[in-house]
Amino acid sequence: MKQTGSLLVVDDEPIVLELLPTALRHAGFTVATAATGEQALVAAYENPPDLVVLDVMLPDMNGFSVIRRLREIPDRATGETGRRRMPVLFLTAMDTTEDMLHGLRLGGDDYVTKPFDLQVLIARIQAILRRTGGPASPLVAVGDLELDPDGHQVTRAGRPVRLSPTEFRLLHFLMINTGRVVSKAQILDNVWHYDFDGDAGIVDTYVSYLRRKLEAGGGAPRLIHTVYGQGYVLRRPTP
Template identity: 40%
Template sequence: MKILLVDDDEVLTRALKRSFTALGYDVAVCPDGISVLERVGKEAPSMVILDVMLPGKDGFAVLRELRERYPDLPVIMLTARSEDIDKVLGLEMGADDYLGKPFNVRELEARVKAVSRRTGAGGKAQLKRGEFLLDLRGRRVWKSGRELRLSAKEFDVFSLLLKNPGMVFTRERLLEECWGYDYLGDSRAVDILISRLREKVEDDPQEPRLIHTKRGVGYYCE
Protein backbone atom coordinates (compact mmCIF):
# COMPACT_ATOMS: atom_id res chain seq x y z
CA MET A 1 0.00 0.00 0.00
CA LYS A 2 1.38 3.40 -0.98
CA ILE A 3 0.95 6.53 1.17
CA LEU A 4 1.56 10.07 -0.08
CA LEU A 5 2.74 12.17 2.87
CA VAL A 6 2.16 15.89 2.28
CA ASP A 7 4.07 18.00 4.82
CA ASP A 8 6.89 20.54 4.68
CA ASP A 9 8.41 19.48 8.02
CA GLU A 10 11.46 17.49 6.89
CA VAL A 11 12.22 16.09 10.33
CA LEU A 12 8.66 14.81 10.71
CA THR A 13 8.42 13.38 7.20
CA ARG A 14 11.72 11.52 7.60
CA ALA A 15 10.54 10.01 10.88
CA LEU A 16 7.14 9.04 9.49
CA LYS A 17 8.61 7.60 6.31
CA ARG A 18 11.01 5.48 8.35
CA SER A 19 8.22 4.23 10.64
CA PHE A 20 5.73 3.41 7.88
CA THR A 21 8.38 1.84 5.64
CA ALA A 22 9.28 -0.47 8.53
CA LEU A 23 5.62 -1.55 8.62
CA GLY A 24 5.71 -2.46 4.94
CA TYR A 25 4.18 0.69 3.44
CA ASP A 26 5.53 2.44 0.36
CA VAL A 27 5.83 6.13 1.28
CA ALA A 28 6.24 9.12 -1.05
CA VAL A 29 6.72 12.66 0.29
CA CYS A 30 5.37 15.93 -1.13
CA PRO A 31 6.58 19.12 0.64
CA ASP A 32 4.03 21.64 -0.68
CA GLY A 33 0.37 22.03 -1.54
CA ILE A 34 0.80 23.10 -5.15
CA SER A 35 2.08 19.83 -6.59
CA VAL A 36 -0.18 17.41 -4.68
CA LEU A 37 -2.59 16.68 -7.54
CA GLU A 38 0.32 16.06 -9.90
CA ARG A 39 1.96 13.72 -7.40
CA VAL A 40 -1.28 11.82 -6.78
CA GLY A 41 -1.65 11.29 -10.52
CA LYS A 42 1.95 10.12 -10.78
CA GLU A 43 2.25 8.06 -7.59
CA ALA A 44 -1.32 6.62 -7.48
CA PRO A 45 -1.30 6.37 -3.67
CA SER A 46 -3.85 4.36 -1.71
CA MET A 47 -4.01 7.10 0.93
CA VAL A 48 -2.90 10.71 1.50
CA ILE A 49 -1.72 12.10 4.84
CA LEU A 50 -2.18 15.85 4.42
CA ASP A 51 -0.94 18.69 6.63
CA VAL A 52 -3.13 21.81 6.89
CA MET A 53 -0.31 24.38 6.96
CA LEU A 54 1.54 24.03 3.65
CA PRO A 55 3.56 26.40 1.46
CA GLY A 56 1.87 27.49 -1.74
CA LYS A 57 -1.61 26.17 -0.96
CA ASP A 58 -3.16 25.20 2.37
CA GLY A 59 -4.42 21.72 3.15
CA PHE A 60 -8.10 22.65 3.00
CA ALA A 61 -7.72 23.92 -0.57
CA VAL A 62 -5.81 20.77 -1.48
CA LEU A 63 -8.48 18.59 0.13
CA ARG A 64 -11.19 20.33 -1.88
CA GLU A 65 -9.29 19.63 -5.11
CA LEU A 66 -8.65 16.02 -4.13
CA ARG A 67 -12.32 15.43 -3.40
CA GLU A 68 -13.30 16.89 -6.78
CA ARG A 69 -10.87 14.75 -8.75
CA TYR A 70 -10.39 11.70 -6.51
CA PRO A 71 -13.58 11.43 -4.41
CA ASP A 72 -12.77 7.95 -3.07
CA LEU A 73 -9.12 8.54 -2.12
CA PRO A 74 -8.76 8.29 1.69
CA VAL A 75 -7.27 11.40 3.33
CA ILE A 76 -6.05 11.86 6.90
CA MET A 77 -5.40 15.50 7.83
CA LEU A 78 -2.73 16.77 10.24
CA THR A 79 -2.59 20.17 11.91
CA ALA A 80 -0.59 22.04 14.52
CA ARG A 81 -3.57 24.34 15.09
CA SER A 82 -5.76 23.46 18.03
CA GLU A 83 -9.05 25.07 16.99
CA ASP A 84 -11.95 22.62 16.87
CA ILE A 85 -13.32 24.48 13.86
CA ASP A 86 -10.34 23.24 11.81
CA LYS A 87 -11.19 19.64 12.63
CA VAL A 88 -14.89 20.17 11.92
CA LEU A 89 -14.11 21.91 8.62
CA GLY A 90 -11.74 19.17 7.51
CA LEU A 91 -14.21 16.39 8.28
CA GLU A 92 -17.09 18.26 6.66
CA MET A 93 -14.99 18.74 3.53
CA GLY A 94 -14.48 15.00 3.29
CA ALA A 95 -11.37 14.10 5.29
CA ASP A 96 -11.56 10.53 6.57
CA ASP A 97 -9.80 11.36 9.82
CA TYR A 98 -8.05 14.28 11.52
CA LEU A 99 -5.09 14.30 13.92
CA GLY A 100 -3.62 17.24 15.82
CA LYS A 101 0.10 17.86 16.24
CA PRO A 102 2.08 16.88 18.18
CA PHE A 103 0.98 13.27 17.99
CA ASN A 104 2.31 9.82 18.76
CA VAL A 105 3.47 8.02 15.62
CA ARG A 106 1.76 4.85 16.86
CA GLU A 107 -1.56 6.68 16.95
CA LEU A 108 -1.14 7.81 13.35
CA GLU A 109 -0.25 4.24 12.37
CA ALA A 110 -3.42 3.01 14.10
CA ARG A 111 -5.52 5.60 12.31
CA VAL A 112 -4.03 4.68 8.94
CA LYS A 113 -4.95 1.04 9.59
CA ALA A 114 -8.47 1.98 10.73
CA VAL A 115 -9.12 4.19 7.70
CA SER A 116 -7.72 1.45 5.44
CA ARG A 117 -10.16 -1.06 6.89
CA ARG A 118 -13.10 1.33 6.55
CA THR A 119 -12.36 2.40 3.00
CA GLY A 120 -10.72 -0.69 1.55
CA ALA A 121 -7.56 1.29 0.77
CA GLY A 122 -4.80 -0.91 -0.55
CA GLY A 123 -7.08 -3.93 -0.64
CA LYS A 124 -9.76 -5.45 -2.81
CA ALA A 125 -12.05 -3.08 -4.63
CA GLN A 126 -15.10 -5.28 -4.00
CA LEU A 127 -16.42 -7.50 -1.23
CA LYS A 128 -18.98 -10.25 -1.91
CA ARG A 129 -20.87 -11.80 1.01
CA GLY A 130 -23.91 -13.88 0.15
CA GLU A 131 -26.47 -11.66 -1.59
CA PHE A 132 -24.48 -8.50 -0.80
CA LEU A 133 -21.90 -6.84 -3.04
CA LEU A 134 -19.87 -3.92 -1.68
CA ASP A 135 -17.87 -1.48 -3.79
CA LEU A 136 -15.28 -0.58 -1.15
CA ARG A 137 -13.78 2.34 -3.06
CA GLY A 138 -17.02 3.77 -4.38
CA ARG A 139 -18.68 3.01 -1.00
CA ARG A 140 -21.81 1.51 -2.56
CA VAL A 141 -23.83 -1.56 -1.57
CA TRP A 142 -26.10 -3.87 -3.56
CA LYS A 143 -28.41 -6.56 -2.20
CA SER A 144 -29.46 -9.14 -4.79
CA GLY A 145 -28.67 -6.59 -7.50
CA ARG A 146 -30.62 -3.74 -5.89
CA GLU A 147 -28.56 -0.79 -4.64
CA LEU A 148 -29.07 0.20 -1.01
CA ARG A 149 -28.73 3.78 0.17
CA LEU A 150 -26.47 3.75 3.22
CA SER A 151 -25.10 6.76 5.06
CA ALA A 152 -21.32 7.08 5.40
CA LYS A 153 -21.32 5.70 8.95
CA GLU A 154 -23.74 2.91 8.05
CA PHE A 155 -21.38 1.87 5.25
CA ASP A 156 -18.38 2.01 7.60
CA VAL A 157 -20.04 -0.25 10.17
CA PHE A 158 -21.60 -2.65 7.66
CA SER A 159 -18.40 -3.14 5.67
CA LEU A 160 -16.36 -3.66 8.85
CA LEU A 161 -18.76 -6.34 10.09
CA LEU A 162 -18.91 -8.09 6.71
CA LYS A 163 -15.13 -8.11 6.36
CA ASN A 164 -14.84 -9.92 9.70
CA PRO A 165 -17.58 -12.60 9.78
CA GLY A 166 -18.09 -14.13 13.20
CA MET A 167 -15.98 -11.51 14.97
CA VAL A 168 -17.85 -9.74 17.76
CA PHE A 169 -17.21 -5.99 17.87
CA THR A 170 -17.91 -4.22 21.14
CA ARG A 171 -19.65 -0.87 20.99
CA GLU A 172 -16.42 0.78 22.11
CA ARG A 173 -14.46 -0.92 19.32
CA LEU A 174 -17.02 0.15 16.72
CA LEU A 175 -16.85 3.73 18.01
CA GLU A 176 -13.06 3.64 17.74
CA GLU A 177 -13.03 2.10 14.26
CA CYS A 178 -15.92 3.99 12.64
CA TRP A 179 -16.37 7.24 14.59
CA GLY A 180 -12.70 7.87 15.41
CA TYR A 181 -10.60 8.15 18.55
CA ASP A 182 -11.85 11.64 19.37
CA TYR A 183 -15.59 10.81 19.39
CA LEU A 184 -17.12 12.21 22.59
CA GLY A 185 -20.65 10.78 22.36
CA ASP A 186 -21.87 7.67 24.14
CA SER A 187 -22.16 4.10 22.91
CA ARG A 188 -25.91 4.39 22.28
CA ALA A 189 -24.96 5.95 18.95
CA VAL A 190 -23.88 2.45 17.88
CA ASP A 191 -27.21 0.87 18.87
CA ILE A 192 -29.15 3.57 17.01
CA LEU A 193 -27.05 3.11 13.88
CA ILE A 194 -27.34 -0.70 13.99
CA SER A 195 -31.12 -0.36 14.23
CA ARG A 196 -31.18 1.91 11.15
CA LEU A 197 -28.81 -0.41 9.31
CA ARG A 198 -30.97 -3.46 9.99
CA GLU A 199 -33.95 -1.62 8.52
CA LYS A 200 -32.02 -1.33 5.27
CA VAL A 201 -30.20 -4.66 4.97
CA GLU A 202 -32.37 -7.25 6.76
CA ASP A 203 -35.41 -8.93 5.21
CA ASP A 204 -37.07 -8.70 8.64
CA PRO A 205 -35.36 -6.16 10.92
CA GLN A 206 -37.23 -7.58 13.93
CA GLU A 207 -35.71 -11.02 13.28
CA PRO A 208 -32.22 -10.18 11.99
CA ARG A 209 -30.41 -13.00 10.24
CA LEU A 210 -27.31 -11.04 9.20
CA ILE A 211 -26.34 -8.55 11.92
CA HIS A 212 -26.52 -10.31 15.28
CA THR A 213 -26.34 -9.03 18.84
CA LYS A 214 -24.04 -10.68 21.37
CA ARG A 215 -25.92 -9.70 24.49
CA GLY A 216 -23.86 -7.55 26.81
CA VAL A 217 -20.94 -7.47 24.37
CA GLY A 218 -21.64 -6.06 20.91
CA TYR A 219 -22.48 -7.00 17.32
CA TYR A 220 -21.31 -9.39 14.63
CA CYS A 221 -22.22 -10.71 11.18
CA GLU A 222 -22.56 -14.38 10.31
Protein backbone atom coordinates in the same frame (compact mmCIF):
# COMPACT_ATOMS: atom_id res chain seq x y z
CA MET B 1 7.33 -7.18 5.50
CA LYS B 2 4.04 -7.34 3.67
CA GLN B 3 2.89 -3.93 2.45
CA THR B 4 -0.36 -2.55 3.77
CA GLY B 5 -1.01 0.19 1.21
CA SER B 6 0.45 3.24 -0.48
CA LEU B 7 0.54 6.59 1.28
CA LEU B 8 1.34 10.15 0.24
CA VAL B 9 2.69 12.23 3.15
CA VAL B 10 2.38 15.98 2.56
CA ASP B 11 4.18 18.24 5.05
CA ASP B 12 6.62 21.15 4.81
CA GLU B 13 8.50 20.33 8.03
CA PRO B 14 11.78 18.60 7.03
CA ILE B 15 11.94 16.51 10.21
CA VAL B 16 8.39 15.22 9.64
CA LEU B 17 9.17 14.35 6.02
CA GLU B 18 12.27 12.51 7.18
CA LEU B 19 11.07 10.61 10.23
CA LEU B 20 7.40 9.91 9.56
CA PRO B 21 7.83 8.20 6.15
CA THR B 22 10.64 6.07 7.61
CA ALA B 23 8.39 4.89 10.43
CA LEU B 24 5.46 4.24 8.06
CA ARG B 25 7.68 2.23 5.70
CA HIS B 26 8.86 0.19 8.68
CA ALA B 27 5.17 -0.49 9.40
CA GLY B 28 4.81 -1.90 5.90
CA PHE B 29 3.47 1.01 3.85
CA THR B 30 4.77 2.28 0.54
CA VAL B 31 5.31 6.02 1.08
CA ALA B 32 5.75 8.99 -1.28
CA THR B 33 6.29 12.52 0.03
CA ALA B 34 5.55 16.11 -0.96
CA ALA B 35 6.50 19.39 0.69
CA THR B 36 3.98 21.66 -1.06
CA GLY B 37 0.39 21.50 -2.19
CA GLU B 38 1.35 21.58 -5.87
CA GLN B 39 3.81 18.71 -5.39
CA ALA B 40 1.07 16.76 -3.64
CA LEU B 41 -1.40 17.28 -6.49
CA VAL B 42 1.14 16.20 -9.11
CA ALA B 43 2.11 13.12 -7.08
CA ALA B 44 -1.53 12.18 -6.45
CA TYR B 45 -2.36 12.50 -10.15
CA GLU B 46 0.64 10.53 -11.41
CA ASN B 47 0.50 7.77 -8.79
CA PRO B 48 -2.79 7.87 -6.87
CA PRO B 49 -2.15 6.67 -3.29
CA ASP B 50 -4.49 4.61 -1.15
CA LEU B 51 -4.48 7.45 1.40
CA VAL B 52 -3.07 10.98 1.78
CA VAL B 53 -1.62 12.18 5.11
CA LEU B 54 -2.01 15.93 4.69
CA ASP B 55 -0.72 18.89 6.70
CA VAL B 56 -2.99 21.93 6.75
CA MET B 57 -0.29 24.63 6.82
CA LEU B 58 1.70 24.40 3.59
CA PRO B 59 3.86 27.13 1.99
CA ASP B 60 1.89 27.54 -1.26
CA MET B 61 -1.70 26.68 -0.29
CA ASN B 62 -3.43 25.31 2.77
CA GLY B 63 -4.43 21.70 3.12
CA PHE B 64 -8.10 22.58 2.84
CA SER B 65 -7.46 23.88 -0.70
CA VAL B 66 -5.45 20.77 -1.49
CA ILE B 67 -8.26 18.41 -0.49
CA ARG B 68 -10.74 20.33 -2.68
CA ARG B 69 -8.45 19.89 -5.69
CA LEU B 70 -7.69 16.27 -4.83
CA ARG B 71 -11.40 15.54 -5.09
CA GLU B 72 -11.35 16.97 -8.62
CA ILE B 73 -8.71 14.53 -9.87
CA PRO B 74 -10.57 11.97 -12.03
CA ASP B 75 -10.05 8.26 -11.64
CA ARG B 76 -8.05 7.17 -14.66
CA ALA B 77 -10.04 3.97 -15.03
CA THR B 78 -13.57 5.33 -14.59
CA GLY B 79 -13.21 9.07 -15.10
CA GLU B 80 -15.09 9.60 -11.84
CA THR B 81 -14.14 11.70 -8.84
CA GLY B 82 -15.11 10.96 -5.26
CA ARG B 83 -14.25 11.08 -1.60
CA ARG B 84 -13.81 7.36 -1.16
CA ARG B 85 -11.36 6.98 -4.01
CA MET B 86 -8.61 8.93 -2.24
CA PRO B 87 -9.05 9.12 1.55
CA VAL B 88 -7.37 11.99 3.43
CA LEU B 89 -6.12 12.12 7.01
CA PHE B 90 -5.25 15.62 8.20
CA LEU B 91 -2.09 15.75 10.34
CA THR B 92 -1.59 19.25 11.69
CA ALA B 93 -0.83 21.54 14.60
CA MET B 94 -4.12 23.39 13.99
CA ASP B 95 -6.11 21.91 16.84
CA THR B 96 -9.17 24.09 17.30
CA THR B 97 -12.61 22.55 17.03
CA GLU B 98 -13.39 24.91 14.15
CA ASP B 99 -10.34 23.71 12.18
CA MET B 100 -11.19 20.05 12.80
CA LEU B 101 -14.81 20.45 11.76
CA HIS B 102 -13.80 22.40 8.65
CA GLY B 103 -11.40 19.65 7.58
CA LEU B 104 -13.94 16.90 8.16
CA ARG B 105 -16.71 18.80 6.37
CA LEU B 106 -14.46 19.16 3.32
CA GLY B 107 -14.25 15.38 3.13
CA GLY B 108 -11.35 14.56 5.42
CA ASP B 109 -11.62 11.04 6.80
CA ASP B 110 -9.82 11.81 10.08
CA TYR B 111 -8.01 14.67 11.80
CA VAL B 112 -4.92 14.06 13.97
CA THR B 113 -3.14 16.90 15.77
CA LYS B 114 0.58 17.28 16.42
CA PRO B 115 2.30 16.05 18.47
CA PHE B 116 0.94 12.58 17.80
CA ASP B 117 1.54 9.00 18.88
CA LEU B 118 2.91 7.01 15.94
CA GLN B 119 1.11 3.77 16.80
CA VAL B 120 -2.21 5.60 17.12
CA LEU B 121 -1.60 7.29 13.75
CA ILE B 122 -0.87 3.93 12.10
CA ALA B 123 -3.99 2.41 13.66
CA ARG B 124 -6.10 5.29 12.35
CA ILE B 125 -4.63 4.94 8.86
CA GLN B 126 -5.42 1.23 8.86
CA ALA B 127 -8.95 1.94 10.10
CA ILE B 128 -9.56 4.41 7.26
CA LEU B 129 -8.24 1.95 4.69
CA ARG B 130 -10.58 -0.73 6.03
CA ARG B 131 -13.58 1.62 5.91
CA THR B 132 -12.80 2.84 2.41
CA GLY B 133 -12.01 -0.52 0.88
CA GLY B 134 -8.26 -0.05 0.88
CA PRO B 135 -5.71 -2.86 1.17
CA ALA B 136 -6.27 -5.33 3.97
CA SER B 137 -4.13 -5.08 7.08
CA PRO B 138 -1.33 -7.66 7.06
CA LEU B 139 -1.26 -10.81 9.14
CA VAL B 140 1.00 -10.25 12.16
CA ALA B 141 3.09 -13.27 13.16
CA VAL B 142 5.55 -13.88 15.99
CA GLY B 143 6.79 -17.46 16.14
CA ASP B 144 3.75 -19.73 16.11
CA LEU B 145 1.44 -16.86 17.14
CA GLU B 146 -0.59 -15.26 14.34
CA LEU B 147 -3.02 -12.32 14.49
CA ASP B 148 -5.36 -11.24 11.69
CA PRO B 149 -6.32 -7.56 12.29
CA ASP B 150 -9.17 -7.56 9.77
CA GLY B 151 -10.64 -10.96 10.61
CA HIS B 152 -10.15 -10.35 14.35
CA GLN B 153 -8.71 -13.85 14.73
CA VAL B 154 -5.74 -15.16 16.68
CA THR B 155 -4.13 -18.59 16.48
CA ARG B 156 -1.23 -20.18 18.29
CA ALA B 157 0.34 -23.23 16.69
CA GLY B 158 -2.79 -23.41 14.54
CA ARG B 159 -5.11 -23.43 17.58
CA PRO B 160 -7.73 -20.62 17.71
CA VAL B 161 -7.37 -18.28 20.69
CA ARG B 162 -10.59 -16.53 21.69
CA LEU B 163 -9.96 -12.97 22.89
CA SER B 164 -12.15 -10.09 24.01
CA PRO B 165 -11.87 -6.85 21.98
CA THR B 166 -9.60 -5.29 24.62
CA GLU B 167 -7.40 -8.39 24.82
CA PHE B 168 -7.16 -8.37 21.03
CA ARG B 169 -6.08 -4.71 20.92
CA LEU B 170 -3.52 -5.32 23.67
CA LEU B 171 -2.04 -8.34 21.91
CA HIS B 172 -1.91 -6.46 18.60
CA PHE B 173 -0.07 -3.55 20.22
CA LEU B 174 2.46 -5.88 21.85
CA MET B 175 2.99 -7.83 18.63
CA ILE B 176 3.66 -4.78 16.45
CA ASN B 177 6.21 -3.76 19.11
CA THR B 178 7.88 -7.20 19.30
CA GLY B 179 11.24 -6.95 21.08
CA ARG B 180 10.50 -3.43 22.35
CA VAL B 181 9.63 -2.72 25.98
CA VAL B 182 6.41 -0.70 26.24
CA SER B 183 5.34 1.06 29.42
CA LYS B 184 1.93 0.85 31.05
CA ALA B 185 1.33 4.48 30.04
CA GLN B 186 2.01 3.63 26.39
CA ILE B 187 -0.30 0.63 26.59
CA LEU B 188 -3.09 2.71 28.12
CA ASP B 189 -2.72 5.39 25.42
CA ASN B 190 -2.73 2.89 22.55
CA VAL B 191 -5.14 0.21 23.79
CA TRP B 192 -7.58 2.17 25.95
CA HIS B 193 -6.89 5.43 24.07
CA TYR B 194 -8.15 8.59 25.76
CA ASP B 195 -11.34 7.33 27.39
CA PHE B 196 -9.66 5.55 30.30
CA ASP B 197 -9.85 7.09 33.75
CA GLY B 198 -8.99 4.42 36.25
CA ASP B 199 -6.28 2.28 37.85
CA ALA B 200 -3.28 1.55 35.61
CA GLY B 201 -3.24 -1.86 37.29
CA ILE B 202 -5.82 -2.90 34.68
CA VAL B 203 -2.87 -3.41 32.31
CA ASP B 204 -1.44 -6.09 34.63
CA THR B 205 -4.84 -7.76 34.78
CA TYR B 206 -5.24 -7.95 31.01
CA VAL B 207 -1.66 -9.12 30.49
CA SER B 208 -2.46 -11.93 32.92
CA TYR B 209 -5.60 -12.80 30.90
CA LEU B 210 -3.56 -12.90 27.69
CA ARG B 211 -0.85 -15.09 29.16
CA ARG B 212 -3.37 -17.66 30.36
CA LYS B 213 -5.05 -17.84 26.96
CA LEU B 214 -1.83 -17.91 24.93
CA GLU B 215 -0.23 -20.54 27.18
CA ALA B 216 -3.29 -22.76 27.59
CA GLY B 217 -2.26 -26.34 28.16
CA GLY B 218 1.04 -25.36 29.76
CA GLY B 219 3.26 -26.54 26.91
CA ALA B 220 3.71 -23.32 24.97
CA PRO B 221 6.68 -21.07 25.79
CA ARG B 222 5.94 -17.69 27.34
CA LEU B 223 5.81 -14.79 24.87
CA ILE B 224 4.87 -11.80 27.06
CA HIS B 225 7.56 -10.89 29.60
CA THR B 226 7.55 -8.42 32.48
CA VAL B 227 10.42 -5.91 32.62
CA TYR B 228 10.17 -4.75 36.21
CA GLY B 229 9.98 -1.01 36.63
CA GLN B 230 9.58 -0.48 32.88
CA GLY B 231 6.66 -2.41 31.41
CA TYR B 232 6.10 -5.41 29.18
CA VAL B 233 7.71 -6.87 26.08
CA LEU B 234 6.63 -9.59 23.69
CA ARG B 235 9.63 -11.63 22.55
CA ARG B 236 10.01 -14.33 19.94
CA PRO B 237 10.41 -17.72 21.63
CA THR B 238 13.97 -19.05 21.63
CA PRO B 239 14.50 -22.29 19.66
